[in-house]
Amino acid sequence: MKIGILGAMPEEIAFLGSRMGLERQTRMAQRDFLEGTWEGASVVLAYSRIGKVSAALTTALLIGTFRATHVILTGVAGALDRALRVGDVVIADRLMQHDLDASPLFPRYEIPLLGRSTFPCDLADSALTAAHAYIAEDFRRDVPPERAAAFGMSRPNVRRGLIVSGDQFLDDPAEGARIRGDLPEALCVEMEGAAVAQVCYEMGNVPCAVIRVISDDAGHSAAVDFTRFVRDVAEFLTGGIAARLVQSLHEEASRQDV
Secondary structure, three states: OOEEEEEOOHHHOHHHHHHOEEEEEEEEOOEEEEEEEEOOEEEEEEEOOOOHHHHHHHHHHHHHOOOOOEEEEEEEEEEOOOOOOOOOEEEEEEEEEOOOOOOOOOOOOOOOOOOOOOEEOOOHHHHHHHHHHHHHHOHHHHOOHHHHHOOOOOOOOEEEEEEEEOOOOOOOHHHHHHHHHHOOOEEEEEOOHHHHHHHHHHOOOOOEEEEEEEEEOOOOOHHHHHHHHHHHHHHHHHHHHHHHHHHHHHHHHHHHHO
16 A cells, blocks of 8 residues: 655645655656655655646656555635634545536536546545544644634534535635535535546546645635635644544555455
8 A cells, every 4th residue: 555645735745744754755747756654654745736737647646656556635625615614624525626617518517528527535434534533632732722713713623525626716705606506515615626536536446535624715815814724724634634544544454464
């Protein structure tokens, strides 16, 4: 087993990058891929940059060149579901592109010539367990109460469901409302997850997880909340949950090898 982990911004993978046992660093396609170990698990870590194309390229390299057998995308997202608050965690069980429309040649949202619009996350159950465990056992250690309180946070809630991706940072309430109306099941919106899930699907159904921490409300306050949250909190929540997931996958694989 080799677990590929990517984030669209350096802060989203800094937690793991600073703590992993680094064995080799490879520069490819203007990206640095860090190979090593985390609690005995073989991992390869990459900063993809923002957007669907960047994430797709990075994922394809993780699987095709670095032989990742599992892929984890971690980072922040804007809330679409009104019940979500800053600091809450969303685990994707499926993903789709909210900005894809090749109609009338193909149904809206459907990937042309692929015949589907959503892509599953086979590691959703394991990621959900990892999120609950991290929040229960490590969150208050990593994020002091006074820092969490600055964002109106206490104990983050965890949700599972549909995440939608598009190549735009949403700071327009009208656009957020449009997506809510078109895709009422969507919990949050970001810029990479659907591309990662599609590449995993097309490259042999590689198991994947997409873990998102809510940083803003995809509305007027998006830019300000996003910048502050990523700097002060996101590194610990996103990285800590991903680390828990890596450990659980490694332990499960070890039990199967016995």
